[in-house]
Amino acid sequence: MHPPRDDVSWFRKLVSPSGLAFVLLCLFLPFVGLSCEGGLGTLEIRVSGWDMVVNGEPSIAGTGMFDRNGGDTSGLPERVSEETGRDGAGVQPLMLAGVVAILAGVVAGTTLRSAFPRAMAGLAASVVAVLLIGVNEIVVLSTITDEIASDSEWLARDAEAGTRFGFWVTLGLLAAVVVDNVVELVLSKRRPRPATGAWPPPPGPGQPPQQQQQPPQPPPWGGQPPQPYPGPPPNQAPPPGPPQPPPNQGPGQYPPQQYPPSQ
16 A cells, blocks of 8 residues: 655655755855964865865965965965875765765655655754754864864964854754654644544446445334344244144045044
8 A cells, every 4th residue: 555645745855955955055164164373374274074075185265375366376285185194174974974865865855755754854954953963073173283282383373163154054054954844743633633434435447336325214104113123032942833734644544543443
């Protein structure tokens, strides 16, 4: 049997998966940034969400000597990689798991037909993604802060690492998806469901329609309705029938008569 379809509009069905898909686009925005200022100029290193998923190369921008248009900074990314010992931003397992949770929510939101399972899947995926992405941001910032505190020749002492706007935009969208799925759960419980088993199923092709059995109606003159004969009680012999003719009696013969003896 197919699961029952709900009466939710297509717009309501696509709100949650569309929001999660838009979150994947927001991962191209910067999540973590490292900035430092000095007498030669300022340097800004930004890492996007996808950089932490696919080990992408961070974007580097600067002013003064670090300006790509005004100074020769073509070898700056390679120098940063040599000093930090990293080739790219590195793959962060928590960020990767968050992307997998978002993809699972998109697939569940577009394939499930019932409103309650669809809302539960979207709610679980968005909550898990918020936790994973938030914890990943804390871990990455802690790692960068430890590297700044360590001996490093290319980092100034006043370098600062912090969260960028892409992280907050992503969390805001995920929070909106969480609220939408909670509302959908409440509405799915309040929607009336059709009663099952109250009426017989419709007849198939070539079958006469089924008629419901009606209770016996009393006669119009106000008497009691006729009751069926209950029959003999169990474990009781049936009533005797008519007398049976004696054996060895042919047709048309009278039974022998017994006369009293003569005196």
